[in-house]
Amino acid sequence: MGxxxxxxxxxxxxxxxxxTVVDDFIDRIMVDDRLNANPRVDDAHHRVLPPGFKYLVTEMVGxxxxxxxxxxxxxMEDSHRDLRITPNEWEAFMDDLNxxxxxxxxxxxxxxxxxAIVRSTRDAIVVPVL
Ligand code: HEM
Incomplete structure (x- = not known):
């Protein structure tokens, strides 16, 4: 049987x-203090409207x-470069995902x-630590 x-x-x-999963996840990260402690992320989270953000992430996961x-x-490089996301912020993001x-x-x-799909984007998103 095949x-x-x-x-x-x-x-x-x-x-x-x-x-539905993306909707919940984006709502979660938008208010995560561990991520918004990064002023660049906080600023972008107030500029970028959630429906468009959810749309793009849904497309990507699809x-x-x-x-x-x-x-x-x-x-991922272009959209995250200026945010200077740290390894700790990455961990908070993965915790929200879980x-x-x-x-x-x-x-x-x-x-x-x-x-694994999400993790494959890490090197494009997290700033290298010196
Ligand atoms: C700590 C981890 C992350 C943080 C804090 C973060 C935060 C952000 C922020 C603030 C923006 C808006 C940037 C702007 O327009 O100025 C953005 C864009 C985006 N992010 Fe992330 N992100 C993270 C990881 C990821 C991951 C893992 C994915 C997908 C696997 C992802 C997918 C996207 C997409 C699709 C956009 C929109 C790109 C566009 O505007 O064309 N992000 N992210």
């Missing part, structure tokens, strides 16, 4: 589920998980694949 490989996109439940969406935003994945009870396999 088993069809199923994309992460399908296993997550498609774009409605992905958008594409990265094997869905039909195509990411239309800026590169809280969101807990809330929706995302299963272990899907969770680790999603976390």
């Amino acid at each position: 088993t069809q490989p199923t994309s992460l996109y399908e296993r997550l439940g498609g774009i409605y589920s992905i958008a 594409e990265a998980s094997g869905g039909p969406q195509r990411y239309t935003g800026r590169t 809280q969101t994945l807990d809330k929706f009870g995302v299963a272990e396999r899907e969770r680790s694949e999603l976390v």
Whole structure:
């Protein structure tokens, strides 16, 4: 019996589920004091409107998980360079992500694949420590 490989996109439940998770996650990071302690992040979080931000992240996760969406935003380097994000801020961001994945009870396999996708962007986002 052949088993069809199923994309992460399908296993997550498609774009409605992905958008719901992104919605919760972005609401969480926008008010995270550990991230807003960085004045550049705080400033950007007040300038960038959540719906557009959620839209772009949803597009990105859709594409990265094997869905039909195509990411239309800026590169991770271009959109984060000026924010000078530190390793500790990165950890806070991953903690917020885990809280969101807990809330929706995302299963272990899907969770680790999603976390791996996010983690693959780290070097483009976090400033190198000297
Ligand atoms: C500590 C980690 C992170 C922080 C504090 C952070 C914060 C921000 C902020 C403040 C912006 C708005 C920048 C601006 O327009 O001036 C932004 C843009 C964006 N971020 Fe992040 N980010 C982080 C990590 C990530 C990760 C891991 C992803 C995706 C895997 C991501 C996806 C995006 C996208 C798609 C945009 C919009 C790009 C565009 O405007 O075209 N971010 N981020």
